[in-house]
Amino acid sequence: MNGWVFIRLVNALRQVSISISSQDIFDARTCLERYPTLPHKQVIKSLFIHRPQDAAIFETVWKIVVENAQFSEPENSRNGTSEKRIAENSDSQGIGGQGVGRGTGGISLTSIGDRPDLFRISNLIPFSRLEELAGKGIEFEEIVKAVLADIDYYTWINSFDLAYQRGILSEDEWFSHQNTRASILSEIRQKVLMSQVTLDNSWQPLVRQHWLFKPLSTLTEEEKELVRSSIRRWARKLALRPGLRWKSHTKGTIDIARIVRQSVQWDGHFFDLCYRYRIPHAPELVVLCDVSNSMASFVEFLIYLVTCLRTRFRKIRVFFFIDSVWDVTEYVWGDDLSGVKQEIKSWGHKVSLGFSDYGAVFKELAEYKLSEISSQAILMIMGDGKNNYRQAQPEYLARISEKVHKVFWLNPLELKEWSEPDNVMKEYQAYCSKVYRCRSASDLQRIVKDVF
Template structure:
């Protein structure tokens, strides 16, 4: 258990929870004092020793089940009644004396699901789970571990047991009940194997260095993330945006430092024979850009738009002005949501409360016409227009002339498309009609793509 506690401490540190050596020793002492009889007391003692803030408490609650909870609660197991179980165990002992013992078969028929974990751990050790790092591998490893139990032999042993029981006078109803228990607990074991593999995958990810974990997240397509990975991605976006903001602030400080203007200094000091008694410094003017973000929030693109809004508003101090819009078949401005709320809450409102039909069919042409009618006068020479969408226009009029007017008024249009280039101009996509009016058209499927785009604008 000490080894498991130390692994847990290492996992907490990997997720940014500060745990000192003294606190680790306190945790080991608390565990030794409390013991394992009362799971809640065990958990509370560890939390008291290791957690200092509310944020750390949330990480503790997320990781604790990965390191300490057993698998008994992963699915209901079927069990025979006491009389049937006693008769079954007697027959199994007689069969083991003749043909050898099959302990897993006995657990399956007796319904002792709490003891499955030892078999699962042994099978996982033989298969090896050290390379299990992504959710997409969970199904493959589950199948490998489950198949390693040699179900062909297990079924043969069960059929032999049924024959012995039939000869011993068991009724067909009792044999049918035993068959039902065997099949039900076999499926329960499969569910527990999958839960074990999911736990190991999460633990393996937590063992990765922060830099490697961040790099993996940066390369994952946003459309493939599950709910747990979405939470990790939101934290990653915040960390990444803050790092970029700090880098930009440092660059601005360097740029604000006045530099010596050699020619002007020489001219001013001609009366002193060229001796530079009076220095002339050149002041560099810093001009921040304005940004208008148009986000397609139809189901195929909403996730990319969600993270772009979070990214942009975390960096808004580095921009002169940010205005944001969402659209499907009509345009809605959501800039005020981010003035009134925290960024995460503002993003949620933008995806649900913009006053547009979120489940309509996309119409880029009408949206661009709306933008020209309502907001084109607000676009200036410092304004970048950032459009996130797949350009699938449902065979409506693309109104490319409207995008041309937007280009002529702005510093440039940058279009981010979550589809890869082979899919552009297939079906109802009109990407080639919009591309000539864009300063850049990029594929944007990962967090790395978002970072590169925002960095290039700023």
């Protein structure tokens, strides 16, 4: 690998939020020079990729930067090669028979056979089609779905599902199909990303697919676990804020006054070193969380954030609300949030009509719960501010804000959505200490550092 390509690769990986240190670069160059017979890709990947979750993005960047020959070929040449390769293998029929997808020459997954080759699948969709979809300005996931529909993917998987249900497929064949399905999805997503990066001449489309920056509502199960583990790690790194009082301890600042007093008792001949440390200031935390349908995909992470931070506060109370409030403090502790989810399903139907009413919630909190809350408490509101065109009643949030120490609001919507007609954020912001967009793992990280 020449130096210019290597520099472009390092820059691209850094652009997509993969951390590469100067030592990593030095080690990679040393290994490439010392072991020229080893595959360059394996050497660089082993030294640059420290987290398994970054491997997929590395593969995409490598294809664009290093293996970009297919993007430099003329369009006609690419399509011609693709059509020729597909035609050579078009006799094989899959379980679903002939498909009706919009791939090159009308070929689809159902006409490729039981074990489709990823190269052929990748070339079912011409670059012009990807360019057309990207030009419409639709979201990444919608483009992927459109491409899958074009190659008749859904008919193909349905045919295998039906065959398995009827007992036509063995267990081994079924698991093999599941692996093939995952590989196809990965290949199509990668191809869409490559087309977006090429068309935009920017790495931003790829950055948006990194688990740190993806919307929490679109994370895969693997990415959700990454966010949970990251929240635990962020919580462990937080230092407790010291209070004003001191307490004796075996380690900490040397307590001169206590040493002198002890020395006087022994006429100054003997003394022991005494230490002291500040007693942590741990105020009360009150969490008010919207669990309506529009917030469902975010509640799990926000509540998990609270559970990881519980050691920092003297007392934590958690309230759920839709158009009324109920206390769920006893259900939110521990890594297993199944109790929380069940509580949302059961109590949500009992005490709510199902449509958010922030004004009614703040009124209930101010009139019936506020007297139980400490004046040093921190109130954290988690909600999107969508009020279903009901009265905002901001005077009740003003009363709450005057009673508690600080009010923080975490909103999963984009900033421009806060000004929509049905959103009451603009009426509540004046009574909040800070308002944050909380849409991705990187937002959560920033909030943890700033607030706690």
